[in-house]
Amino acid sequence: MAKYVVTSQSVTINSVDLSADCARAELVINSADVETTDFSSGGFVELQGGLKSGVLNLDFHADYASGGASETLEALVGTVVTFVLIAGGTSASTDTPSFSGSVLINSFTPVAGAVGDLATFSVSFPTSGAITKATS
Amino acid sequence: MTDITALREAIATNLATISGLRTDSEVPDSPNPPVAIVELESIDYDGAMQQGLTTLTFKIIVIVSRQSDRVSQRSLNDYASQNGARSIKIAVESDRSLNGNAMDCRVQGLTSVGSLELNNTEYSAIEFSVAVYV
Numbered sequence: 001m002a003k004y005v006v007t008s009q010s011v012t013i014n015s016v017d018l019s020a021d022c023a024r025a026e027l028v029i030n031s032a033d034v035e036t037t038d039f040s041s042g043g044f045v046e047l048q049g050g051l052k053s054g055v056l057n058l059d060f061h062a063d064y065a066s067g068g069a070s071e072t073l074e075a076l077v078g079t080v081v082t083f084v085l086i087a088g089g090t091s092a093s094t095d096t097p098s099f100s101g102s103v104l105i106n107s108f109t110p111v112a113g114a115v116g117d118l119a120t121f122s123v124s125f126p127t128s129g130a131i132t133k134a135t136s
Numbered sequence: 137m138t139d140i141t142a143l144r145e146a147i148a149t150n151l152a153t154i155s156g157l158r159t160d161s162e163v164p165d166s167p168n169p170p171v172a173i174v175e176l177e178s179i180d181y182d183g184a185m186q187q188g189l190t191t192l193t194f195k196i197i198v199i200v201s202r203q204s205d206r207v208s209q210r211s212l213n214d215y216a217s218q219n220g221a222r223s224i225k226i227a228v229e230s231d232r233s234l235n236g237n238a239m240d241c242r243v244q245g246l247t248s249v250g251s252l253e254l255n256n257t258e259y260s261a262i263e264f265s266v267a268v269y270v
Contacts (some may be wrong), residue, residue, distance in 0.1 A: 007182045020188025061184055090186070116242070118183075118269065 002095075010086035011058065012057045013103075014076055019090075021069035023120065026100050027085050029131060050078035054085055054127030056103050062112070062119035073123070076105040080128050101131040137188055138270045145235035146172045147194060147241075147266065154215075154227050157198075165199065167228060169259055170200045170211065172224070177265070189239075189269060196224060196243075196264040199252060208260045216246050216262055224264050241268040 011022045032050030043102050060069040089096030103125035113119040144161040151159045151172045158171040167173065174175045175195045183189030198215050214222035225243040232241050248263040 006185075008186045011185060019185040022185045022188070024185060025185065061189060116244070 004088050008088055008090070009082070010090045012082075012084040013072060013105075014081035016067060016072045018058075018060070018069045018072060021061050021063045022058055023061060024057070024122075025085055026057040027131070028055045028057065030054065042129075052131075054101065054131050056085070056125045056127060058125075059120060059122045062121060070110060073105060073108045074110060077108050078097070078105065080104050084123075092136055098134040098135075099131055100134070101118045102128045104128050111135070137230050138192070140153070140176060140192070142237045143192065143234055143268055144176065144194065146231070147174045147196070147228060147268075148172070149235065151196070151224065151226050153230055154222050154224070157215075157222070159168070160227055167199050167254060167259075170198070173197045173199070183269075192270065193244075193267045194266040194268060195247075196228070196266060197252075197261055198224065198264070199254075199261045200254050201260045202258055204249070212249070212260055213264050216249075228264075228266055239269045241266060 003068070009019065009022070009025045011019045011025050030053050032053070034048045034050040035047050036046045062070050064070045080102050082100065084098060084100040086092060087096055088099045092098035105125060107123060109121040109123070112121040141161070148161040148166040151157060156170065158168060160167070160171060160173045163173055163175060172265040173196070175197065177193045179185070180191040183191055185201070198212070200211050202208050214220060217223045218225055220226065228243050229241065232238070234241055244265045244267050246249050246262060247265045250261060252259045252261040
């Protein structure tokens with residue numbers, strides 16, 4: 001699979017598969033900007049990469065059933081738990097790489113939504129520690 | 137697997153709680169008014185990862201006789217109301233799980249008011265849109 005349409009990302013938080021409640025999944029890996037500008041920089045800012053960090057952004061449908069997104073995340077607020085995000089499939093391969101690590105569940109919105117809309121909520125969890133990519 | 141037939145039948149069952157209103161989960165050859173007919177209008181797949189959410193939109197067509205314009209209009213007013221014993225919205229949402237076949241459902245609105253000709257007879261008709269989440 002090369003280019004693909006997003007329909008089947010696999011999202012697992014704390015070993016609970018929340019894919020069926022998830023409408024959007026995004027993992028961003030960042031590097032801090034460490035400035036090394038000096039008098040020999042020729043008038044331009046110079047940078048080096050600093051510490052890496054990540055953010056796991058997820059949009060969920062509210063689901064209070066056992067094993068649902070709401071019920072699962074509510075119990076995890078304030079804890080660091082594992083996550084696994086597989087692009088386009090349910091098992092890691094070269095076409096469907098897996099990214100895993102830990103995230104801090106630092107926020108949760110138990111109730112959200114406008115009248116007449118499907119109840120949804122968005123979360124943005126910072127990663128803790130290394131993010132690992134697997135293709136098998 | 138989404139059982140569309142079961143969803144249509146469940147909507148028709150909910151509609152049948154309205155006294156005096158016939159229901160049909162499929163489009164009949166010769167409707168016998170007053171009757172509410174359930175039709176599938178559209179499906180939105182992939183509302184969540186791995187087919188976790190599919191949204192089906194059904195159309196409910198309520199057909200009443202036009203033997204008396206005043207009576208038919210008042211009858212349609214009752215069906216169109218957001219509450220009351222003959223409210224289509226109240227009847228459909230009386231069991232939002234649709235007999236356990238859906239996560240939720242909602243009558244979104246009345247989408248059309250007009251007349252309908254069947255077998256050389258003119259009827260009054262109104263249409264509703266129902267969103268069903270499975």
